[in-house]
Amino acid sequence: MSPVSKPSLTPRWLVFLWPGFLSLGAIALILGLAFTGLFSQIPEIDLSKIFNNNYLFRVIGFTLYQATLSTVIATIIAIPVARALSRRPNLPGRMLFLHMASLSLIVPTIVGVFGVVAIHGRNGWLNQVLSLFDLSAGNYLYGLIGILIAHVFFNAPLLARIFLQTLESLPKEYWRSTAQLNMSDRDIFRLIEWPMLRRVLPASCGLVFLLCFTSFAVVLALGGGPSTNTLEVAIYQAIRLDFDIPKAVVLSLTQLALCSVLLLIGSHFSRNITLGNTEERPTKRFDASKPSAIATDALALIAMSLLVFPPLLATVQKAFSPRLFEVLGDEKLWSAAFNSLKISLAAGTLTLFLAVGIAIMIRSLHLPSRLGGKPLSKPLAAITDLSGSIILLLPPFVLATGLFIIFKGMASLTVLAPFLVVTVNALMALPFALRILIPSFETSGQKSDLLCRSLAITGLNRIRVIDWPQNRKALGLALGLSAALSTGDLSVIALFGTQDFTTLPLFMYQKMGSYRLEDAAIIALFLCLQSLLLFMVIERIIAGKWFLPNFGKTKNRDRKLNKDAPHNA
Amino acid sequence: MLNMANLTPGLQISHLSFKHTKLGEVLEFDLQINPGELVAILGPSGVGKSTLLNLIAGFDAPLSGVITFNSQDLSSLAPAERPITSLFQEHNLFAHLTAEENIGLGINPGLRLSNSDHVAVDSALNDVGLSGFNKRLPSELSGGQRQRVALARCLVRRRPVLLLDEPFSALDQTLRKEMLKLVKRLHCEHKLLTLMVTHLSDDADEIADRVIHLS
Structure with a gap:
């Protein structure tokens, strides 16, 4: 040899x-x-100065608290949305939704924050709608609620997309089997979907937790006070407002230590998540037409739409002003x-x-x-x-x-x-x-x-x-x-x-x-x-x-099919 | 109600047409399978062998035509309501569930099993020659063993019609012959009406009472 x-x-x-x-x-x-x-x-x-007034611990506590809540809420919303999209491959607006979901990676954080303010701020759309009925939600935005709304706005679509990919990776025989075995909506979730989702949960939720843990622009704009500071914003304030570099270093090292611990806990996070395009494989799911499925799916999709679309629409609407x-x-x-x-x-x-x-x-x-x-x-x-x-x-x-x-x-x-x-x-x-x-x-x-x-x-x-x-x-x-x-x-x-x-x-x-x-x-x-x-x-x-018009796509597909046809016949 | 005079036993497929979404061709099927018959359907890939089984099982909807079993019209029934159980070429088993759980799903779709159900699962495993494999995951089974577990699930469902879609094509020759023997035995013991799609004429000749060529 x-x-x-x-x-x-x-x-x-x-x-x-x-x-x-x-x-x-x-x-x-x-x-x-x-x-x-x-x-x-x-x-x-000067450690005594830093440890004396509990500031550091308050900041750490709030940082962990808001990141945990944000991740939990985003996950709870994302799971039903992913299920709804996975069993409805022909839903109108599905592609739009998926594009929007990946857009949340690209839309600058500060723009998302602005959109959230435009909806949930004191004079936002929500309060305007409520005022028609002589109601008011008041000024609820600044503080924990605002941070949570913005974090969920960015991360729920991201999670929904990852979960959808997981569900779509299941073989089509699974859905045929569940149909033939007469499994109910709940049984399918309990016995098939949830075990699958649980596998990607540590990785994907770990990623979202880390993103929320280190989130800066959202907390800077919506935090609204020293009681709702995260480490990241505290570092910024130490440098920019207090000119206290040693304090910033202590906060930085704390942040580093906490992130390392988090990383160790969720060891191989993000390794098995690929940020590719979802494969558009139409899988027919037989559980989609059951009334209970239609109800839960509609609820999930409406909730997600109300969360994601209005902030973007409001930003565009506000932009077309006389000051343009x-x-x-x-x-x-x-x-x-x-x-x-x-x-x-x-x-x-x-x-x-x-x-x-x-x-x-x-x-x-x-x-x-x-x-x-x-x-x-x-x-x-x-x-x-x-x-x-x-x-x-x-x-x-x-x-x-x-x-x-x-x-x-x-x-x-x-x-x-x-x-x-x-x-x-x-x-x-x-x-x-x-x-x-x-x-x-x-x-x-x-x-x-x-x-x-x-x-x-x-x-x-x-x-x-x-x-x-x-x-x-x-x-x-x-x-x-x-x-x-x-x-x-x-x-x-x-x-x-x-x-x-x-x-x-x-x-x-x-x-x-x-x-x-x-x-x-x-x-x-x-x-x-x-x-x-x-x-x-x-x-x-x-x-x-190159910049081909969109209809070129279908044309190409037809041509490819014709080429393949004699092969298959 | 049914008109007794028209009662045709077995599986009757008449003028069943289907438009293939990818190829755009319209396929049409006419078949009559008698009770207790084991029929093999043979043909090259792309003629719609699997499509035929999907139509019978209710996974695809036909353009027109009728499917009846013992004169009962199946067309409007959901897959679970049909007197049919299917064995696919692969992915019959849920990868995260044990052999026992995969079979148990055939008895109770919520996996809420009584003691007597567990006995039924054991006896089905025994029937396919896998006693004691209860706790194995699909990944811990060979390809042939996985199909045996899937067959066991078909048995506990107690449906009169068994559809096999290239069930053993991924297995080597000796194993395939063994599996075919098993199918033949189960077919006879449980008095099934069996329809098997394959592209291997050897397999068809080996066990079928009748071979139908699709082209």
Whole structure:
């Protein structure tokens, strides 16, 4: 037997792993600098001052409390919605709903918050409707209720989508069996659906819990007082309002410790969640036509629609005001938009480079045709994967605070701010980009590795002929999503933004802060359009889909069918 | 009520037509299966063998035509109300439930089983040669064993018509022959009317009383 691969001078593992080591090195450098910054402040910390007034514990308590409640409520709403959608593949508006659900990933947090205010605020739609009946819900928004509404607004659709994917992954024979066995609606949920959902529950709810735990913009805008502060907002206030860096470091390290514990509890969270498109496979479910099923499904879908759609509609409605042209003529708007564009492109590109390196490394460590099965492969892959998602463990503010401490002596904030924002935003988008790239790279390697080796397609040729065409869709999606996420981010920029350096989300937040809600609505719409447009343009250019009108789709399908038909006949 | 003069025993399928959503073709079926008969339906892939079984079981709705069993019209009945039990090629068992639970679902769809129900499950397992496999999960069973458990569930449901859709195509030859023997034995012991779809003429010849070629 002759060896399959040719002997070469460089060790095999280095050939496969160097891009990953490059990415990991970059991440390690950023983390190293940030931690050096944080730890340099430790001598300055006056622990007695911090522990004396219970502030820290109150903040920790509230952070955990609101994250738990948000996750529980979002899950309770998402499960019936996922069931309803899974057994009604032909429901009108189903696609729209699914698009909206993935939009909640792309709609900037601050825009969602604005929408929630427009519905639930003192003069929001809800109170306006109630006033027709001489009723008033009062001013319930600011505080815990507002935080919960906004968190559920963002996360319930996300969870519903993940749950729907889980239910849709069940074989169609299951539904035929349940129909033939005469299982009732309740039995199907109890015996089939719930056991399946329970498997993805730790991972998906863990992710949502972490998102709520580290949520910033929502709490900043809707928190409404020191009693409803989360750690993330407390860090922001320590730096921005109190100029108390040691206090910020204590809060940061607390946040880091808590997130690490959470991560250990929900160990392999997000590993088995892929952020792909749902496979549109029409499964016929026979339990859909039962009256009890129709009633519960209708209730679930109406509740979800009332939660998700009005805030978005209200934002659009408010944006078309007489002030539209005045705001669009504002030079500040355009300079903020341009800043956002620069930051999102830079951060997106950085994310993509880091993600590609890591994805190549992880695929080489998993695939048996490469280094899979070697003694160190599995732990190394796990560590690499974790490093890519480190930002979930180490919230943006902690990172930004550390980096700020290190660099603040070297240059002015005006010079530093863009670099800090780009770096941290890039790391924030990295976990999402990885969830897209890793599965795609792995599948393509699995399909092509052996074939390429037998045909001696290597190096640049392999990239040009095999890897690029097979993965460009995923690359486009990853870059588009990263850029869109960075466009809408209001976290690090809130910390480092100055008069001369604003982005659209910060500009919008400033308008909300000074109660110029019409202006804020217009900026919100502008921001959404910019984010969406950027996402679409990038995704389409890289994925090689050009801007074809939509009806081209059905045409293509017909043609494909005709081509296949003689085959099947 | 039924007119006794027209009573036709067995499974009668007349002018049953179905529009294939993917291919856009209209398929039409006419069949008469006598009580106690074991019929194999043979044909290349794509002629609508599985479609025929789906129509009989009520998983697909026909454009027109009639399906009767012992002169009872089945067309308006839900899958669970039909005198029919099905065995698919795969995914017959719910992957997270044990063999025992999977069979128990055939007795009570809420899995609320009495002591006598548990006895029935045991005897069905015994019938298919898997005594003592009660607590195994599908993932801990071989492909052949999974189909045996699925057959056991078909038995506890006590329906007169058994539909098999390429049930053993995924198994190797020796195992397949064994399973076919088992089906034949159960068919006779339980006095079933059995319809088996397959693309393997050997299998059809092996056990069928009659082979119908679809083309």
